[in-house]
Amino acid sequence: MYPFTTIDYLEHGNQRQKQVFELLTKYQLMAKLEKYHPLVVGTIPLGIDVPQSDVDIICEIKDPDDFRKDLQSKFGGEKWFSIKKTDLHNKPTIVCRFELEGLPIEVFGQDMPTEKQLAFRHMIIEYHILKKFDDDFKEKIIELKREGMKTEPAFTKLLGLEGNPYLVLLDYPLEKREDEFDF
Template sequence: MTNRFSDCTSLLKDHKVLEILSEFSPEFVGSIPIGVDLPHSDIDIICELRHSILKVLESFSSYPSFQISEKVLGNIPSIICRFRLGSEKVEIVAQSLSPKKQIAYQHMAIEEKILNEKGETFRLSVLEKKKEGKNTEEAFAELLGLKGDPYSSLLEYGERE
């Protein structure tokens, strides 16, 4: 785990973000927990979409840059809440699936497994690709030689391995 992960976890704890979201099974996912983040990477939190979530997300409305939107992500209707905690950008995505079944969680689990198998040199290569402008999934897919859509090809790679 990176120091940034610890710093972000402390920030979330200090502001009780995961506690406020606790009834929605929040998970801190994305590039920060697995150490392939860049300084501008968001704190990504996924949780389960339930009727009461909008009211709970509104409790973050006093934070800078607060906004809530609806979007279809991977064919799944989603509610996205964004705001800032100090210098960090936070993005909460709620979908009608348990968080561990959401694609963001599955991608992170596959990426973490790959990093554990391929080591530090591979992790540094992912970071280089991201500095060139690729997102995390694109960087992994390119380094692994995966063809087609990086999101689905990474899931398929994870199922094969």
């Protein structure tokens, strides 16, 4: 089983993960977003973040306008606050950005269970790939990210996969037990 359904693992992680845990706890972000089933996703949970990496939080929403209003009321006073509606992977998405104590936060909302969203699915696949390979592979991912490459393209480059990195990664063959993940 993977540890990403709560933020508890961050408390015992690397320095950046501990910092994120403390920040999320101090500002009660997960509690404020609780009704949207929030999950922290992306590079920080995997320990492949770079200094400019932000904290990505995905949410399941039913009504984009209500979600926007809720985010505005809860986080509208935060530094660099912005909110927009966009299409992400052909899904209407609300993207909210702000900063807490110098750490950039991005909150994404889609009308889909969080564990089915592409950001979560990519992270779980990347988690299993990182477990399969050695630390050298992980360091190469981080180096490509330092050079400006996005996460999924970095993985597909090192794995020698062709095509749209956001799609081909979803088809990467993983050995799994039935109880590990289901998407």
